[in-house]
Every structure is written in C-alpha cells, then in structure tokens.
Amino acid sequence: MPSRLHGRKPAPRGFTRTSLIWLAVLVIGCPQVGLAQSNAQKPLSAIDWLTDSIDAPAVRPTAPQPTVLQNRQEDIANNALPEDVTITAIDAPRIDATGILSTAQTGLPPALWGASKPQDLGRRMMAIANQTDLLPASRRLLNTLLLAELDPPVASGSDGRLFQSRIDALLKQGLIEEANALLDRAGSTDPDLFRRSFDVKLLLGTENQACATMKSTPSLTPALPTRIFCLARSGDWDAAALTLDTSTTLGLISDQEADLLARFLDPDLYDNAPPKNPPNPPTPLSFRMMEAIGAPMSTQYLPLAFAQSDLEPSTGWKFKATAAERLARVGAITPNAWLGIWTEHLPAASGGIWDRIEALQRFDTALKTGDPTGISNSLSRVWPIMRDSGLQSVFADLFAEKLGDAPLTDTASDIAFEVVLLSSHYETIAAEWDRPLDNRQSVLRSIALGDIPEGRLRAGSEKAIIDGFRSGAVPVRLSGLVQSNRLGEAILRAIELLESGADGDLDELTDSIAFLRAVGLEATARRAALEILLLERRG
Structure with a gap:
C-alpha cells in the first residue's frame, strides 16, 4: 500500500563482516551509539510511549527533599550546611x-x-x-x-x-x-524536549523538519532506528540500508526493530512474507513505519495523541470520524473541525457511530432549512445521542446561538435551554431568554448570570454550588497556598477539588466554586457549576 513515506530504493546486500565493522565507525559515528539502554538509563517520563529517538538522553537528578521538623519548638538551624541554591546565568533563556x-x-x-x-x-x-x-x-x-x-x-x-x-x-x-x-x-x-518534539512531528506528518533539526544539531545523537529512518526520509536509501545492515550484524538494534526497518526500507522483499505483528506498545516512529509498509495500526485503543494522525486526508472516513469524536470530546480539535468531518459524506451503514452521524446530519439540515417542526424533532433525537457520547459541550458551542432564536416546541425548547447554558454564549443568551422557565431552570439561569438564586433549592450538588456562590472569601483549605505566593498552584488544587466535587464530595465542590469566584475566575466557576448540574456524567 503506497504511503507518503514510500518511494524508496532497494537496500544493498552482501557486505562482509570486516567491511561492516569498518563502516560501523564511519556511518554510525562512535562505539556507544545504538547500544541497548536499560530501563534505569532511560529518562523518567510521564509519557510512556515516547520514541527513543536520541541516544543517552539526559536524566535529570532527583530534587533534594525538604527536611520536615516533627517537633519544632523554636526557629533554630538543624546544621551549619548552606541551603541548596539554584544558580542560573543572568542572561540564560527561561x-x-x-x-x-x-x-x-x-x-x-x-x-x-x-x-x-x-x-x-x-x-x-x-x-x-x-x-x-x-x-x-x-x-x-x-x-x-x-x-x-x-x-x-x-x-x-x-x-x-x-x-x-x-x-x-x-x-x-x-x-x-x-x-x-x-x-x-x-x-x-534539550534531549528530553527534543524526543517529544520529534514524536509530535511524526504524528503531525512533519517528520522531515524533525530530521533536519537533528542533522543540524551536533549535540543530538540520533539512536540508530531514528538515524536509519531520517536517512531514508532524506532520500539517502543506500546509507540507510548500510546503517541497518551494520547495526544488525553488530547486534546494536533488536531483532524486532531490524525487521520493521528492513520492511520499511525494502517492502518488496516481503511481499510473500507473513504480516508484521504490530509493536506493543507502539511508539510514533514504529507507528509511522507500520503505516508505511501497508500495515497501519488502529488508533482506537492507543493514546489520544495517535488519533491525530487519523485526521489526514488519506484516512478512510470512518477512521477519521471516530478519531474526530475522541478528540472533540476532550477539546483536542475544534467543534467546527468535528462537524466538518462528520458531514463529509452520508453514513454508509447503521449502528454505532453511523447512527450518531446520521442524527447530527439530520439536525444540521433541519436547522439550515428553518423548519420549526423538523428542528424540534431532530433536536429531541440528537441531544440524547450527544449526551450518551459525551459530546454535549461540543454540540452546544456549534449550535447554541441558532437554537436561541429558533421557534421550538415545549420539549425542544427545554433542550435548547440546556444547550445554550453549556455553550460559550451562556450568559448572553440566558439574559435574553424570554420563554417560560420552571424552578430548576430559573436556578440555572441565575447561575449563568452570576446571581444567587432565590428559588427553592434541591439538596446535593445544587445546594453545594449555591453555597459556593454565597461565599465571598478564599476557602481555608486553599488560603495557605494563596498567602504563600502560590496562586497558580492553588488554582490547580481548585481544579482537583472541583473534580472531586463533581464526583460527589459536596464540601470540596463548595470550596472550589467559592475559590474560583474569589480569585476572579468567574466564568470558570459559572460554567463548571452549569456543567455539573447539566451533564450528569458523575455519581
């Protein structure tokens, strides 16, 4: 299967072991390059799928842990050693x-x-x-x-x-x-940052830029699979094949890496070979090479970053639509990009994602025609589907403004009010909303406008949120961070409290809402409150 990585030349064969050893010094560069690294040598990372794109990446030292005084009676020194001091050149880039x-x-x-x-x-x-x-x-x-x-x-x-x-x-x-x-x-x-940049560019399809940066930066020593890949991408297939043969003979790369690289460099030799088993787990480099040899991997169960590669024009529509759904759900693509992909074609079948696409397309068409009955009926059908697939906020940002003015039946009007409150236009449209509201809707409207509701409140999340709105001060549990000049850290802690509160911890919900309002993050407090009351995704 052709791909943007193809167009390669056959790899040269038949080198002797002596010639390979000499060429190893010339092509690979130094004896240490490409040696397998133990887990202890690899940099610690929160991202476990990164490509080992460069050799000997920097390992940051463990930060010294502060000493905790258990029975501090007075402010006296524990020892005469000076405190740890971080030294940075005045003109060093920050x-x-x-x-x-x-x-x-x-x-x-x-x-x-x-x-x-x-x-x-x-x-x-x-x-x-x-x-x-x-x-x-x-x-x-x-x-x-x-x-x-x-x-x-x-x-x-x-x-x-x-x-x-x-x-x-x-x-x-x-x-x-x-x-x-x-x-x-x-x-x-920096080696750790370059590894991330290299992988990001692989997933975005701009790996030539990453290879060029690596080639022009002497401080970066590419690992052998990366060197071979970049040589091939630059059109130097002979050097790539030579490096692969040398590395394989000297045992500098694993059998799995050698097999995948050989298929990548000369896929014609493997026309009758058994299919290549996908790497587990894949890295962006192995993922791209699997694509190049005509054995693309499904991204459905891979980390979200891999799903971005399915948005390329050459990807089949179902794979693209599935990736767009995953990414839109977490805000990794814009609502308009999601809608554009989901309306590229008519659904080819029924069930699963096809039903979701069909419902969205029917609603989009009805909204464009302006037929009140069609809009009401299609909205009543599509909204539960959006709720079940976690796409309510994406849908709301797309259609709230149009629904705010659309003539709707009673049931559809209630749905439209929810859509409006989940959108970025929540405050403006809520202020202009002139349709009748029940008690719960009145509470929601007050929250959208930043007012304290006066109606009867339900117990649980609704009361906890309103208690947060009534508070005008930073909660005690976050005041220490604020007073010690750690406001950003306090905001991160407030996000954690907000999520715990959405899961049912009402005290933390109250504190998170109160804090966000106290430090000026009013829009976040209001939208979070509305989402907790409307999305109903948690227990």
Whole structure:
C-alpha cells in the first residue's frame, strides 16, 4: 500500500563482516551509539510511549527533599550546611516562561507561579491531565495554564522541568498541535524536549523538519532506528540500508526493530512474507513505519495523541470520524473541525457511530432549512445521542446561538435551554431568554448570570454550588497556598477539588466554586457549576 513515506530504493546486500565493522565507525559515528539502554538509563517520563529517538538522553537528578521538623519548638538551624541554591546565568533563556497565550489573552498575572516548586506544579498538572472525564470547564482552565506565557516560579532553574510537565500534560490530552507550537516557540535542543518534539512531528506528518533539526544539531545523537529512518526520509536509501545492515550484524538494534526497518526500507522483499505483528506498545516512529509498509495500526485503543494522525486526508472516513469524536470530546480539535468531518459524506451503514452521524446530519439540515417542526424533532433525537457520547459541550458551542432564536416546541425548547447554558454564549443568551422557565431552570439561569438564586433549592450538588456562590472569601483549605505566593498552584488544587466535587464530595465542590469566584475566575466557576448540574456524567 503506497504511503507518503514510500518511494524508496532497494537496500544493498552482501557486505562482509570486516567491511561492516569498518563502516560501523564511519556511518554510525562512535562505539556507544545504538547500544541497548536499560530501563534505569532511560529518562523518567510521564509519557510512556515516547520514541527513543536520541541516544543517552539526559536524566535529570532527583530534587533534594525538604527536611520536615516533627517537633519544632523554636526557629533554630538543624546544621551549619548552606541551603541548596539554584544558580542560573543572568542572561540564560527561561524556557519555563515560554507560552503561546499572552497575559492579555488569559487575564492571568505574570507572576502566577510565584514561590511554587516546579516539581509540585508539574505533579498537579499531570494528575489532572491523566483524568479521562474532566469537566470541560476544568479542561479549559488547565489548558490555559499550560499554554500561558508566565514568569517561571521563583525556584525555577534552567532545566525546563515545568515546561516539560506542561508538554506532557498536553500530550496526555492529545493536544499535539498545541504541544508542537510550544516546542517550536521554545526552540530547545534539550534531549528530553527534543524526543517529544520529534514524536509530535511524526504524528503531525512533519517528520522531515524533525530530521533536519537533528542533522543540524551536533549535540543530538540520533539512536540508530531514528538515524536509519531520517536517512531514508532524506532520500539517502543506500546509507540507510548500510546503517541497518551494520547495526544488525553488530547486534546494536533488536531483532524486532531490524525487521520493521528492513520492511520499511525494502517492502518488496516481503511481499510473500507473513504480516508484521504490530509493536506493543507502539511508539510514533514504529507507528509511522507500520503505516508505511501497508500495515497501519488502529488508533482506537492507543493514546489520544495517535488519533491525530487519523485526521489526514488519506484516512478512510470512518477512521477519521471516530478519531474526530475522541478528540472533540476532550477539546483536542475544534467543534467546527468535528462537524466538518462528520458531514463529509452520508453514513454508509447503521449502528454505532453511523447512527450518531446520521442524527447530527439530520439536525444540521433541519436547522439550515428553518423548519420549526423538523428542528424540534431532530433536536429531541440528537441531544440524547450527544449526551450518551459525551459530546454535549461540543454540540452546544456549534449550535447554541441558532437554537436561541429558533421557534421550538415545549420539549425542544427545554433542550435548547440546556444547550445554550453549556455553550460559550451562556450568559448572553440566558439574559435574553424570554420563554417560560420552571424552578430548576430559573436556578440555572441565575447561575449563568452570576446571581444567587432565590428559588427553592434541591439538596446535593445544587445546594453545594449555591453555597459556593454565597461565599465571598478564599476557602481555608486553599488560603495557605494563596498567602504563600502560590496562586497558580492553588488554582490547580481548585481544579482537583472541583473534580472531586463533581464526583460527589459536596464540601470540596463548595470550596472550589467559592475559590474560583474569589480569585476572579468567574466564568470558570459559572460554567463548571452549569456543567455539573447539566451533564450528569458523575455519581
């Protein structure tokens, strides 16, 4: 099966062992290159599918742990040793400050991270990003923090520890275009960051750029599979084949890697061979090479970042539509991109994703025609489907404005009100809503407008949220972080409390809403409250 990686020449064969040994020095570069690394040598990472694209990646030392005084009676020194001091050159680039959203865009203070430790911030970021069912409001706030251009923490060094955590949190969510933009903006050749940049570009289909960067940066020593891949991508098939033969003979790469690379370089030799078993787990490099040899891997059960590759024009529509659904659900593609993919063709069958696509297309068509009965009927059908597939917020952002003005039946009007409140236009449309509202809808409308509801409240989440709205102060459990100049860390902690609150911890729900409003994150507080009351995804 042809692919954008094909167009290769047959690999030369028949080298003697002596010639290969000499060529190993010339082609591979040095005796250590390509040697198998033990798990202990590999860098610690929150992303377990990264390609070992370079040799001997830097391993960051473990940060010293603070001493905790159990029975502190007075402020006296434990010993005469000086405290650990982080030394950074005055003119050193501050990679942790890199962002693609300015403070004018985010409204966040530049010194948000304050006195927090980079490792503490990174740990909280990854803990949130690892959750698979985040509230949309939580996810939006987290990603704003990840992409924001902010001053590094006071304790930040020059190792980019916080920046790497931000990249990893983006990759966990499948936000590879955003990660790529951050990495390009940073322009760092730090080995750990380059590994991420190389893989992101593989998944985006811009691997030639990554290979060119590697070739032009002497400090980066490509691992042998990466070297072979990049030689082939640059058109130097003879050198790629020679490096593969040399590496295989000298035992510098594994049998599995050698087999996949051989098929990649010369697929015609394997026309009658048994199919290649997919690597488990795959890396972006092996994933791309499997695609190139005509054995593409399904991304359905792979990390979200891999699903981005299914959005390429050459991908079959069902695979593209399935990937778009996964990515839209977590905000990794825009609602318009999702709608565009789902309306490319008419459904080819029934059941599963085809039923969801058909329902969405019928609603979209009815909305365009302006027929009140058609809109009402198709909305009543499509909304439960969107709810069951976790796409309510995506649907709402697309259609809320049009539904706000559409003439609808009573049942469809109630649905439209929910759609409006889950969209980014929640406040404007709620303020202009002139259709009758019941008691619960009146409470929801008050929340959307930032008012404290006066009607009868239900117990549970609704009461906990309103208690948060009534509070005007930072909750005690978060005040320590704020008072110690760790506001950004307090916001991350508030996201954790918000998620726990959505799962049923009402005290934490109240505190998270109160905190968000107290520090000026009013829109996040309102939208989170509305989502908890309307999405009904949690217990």
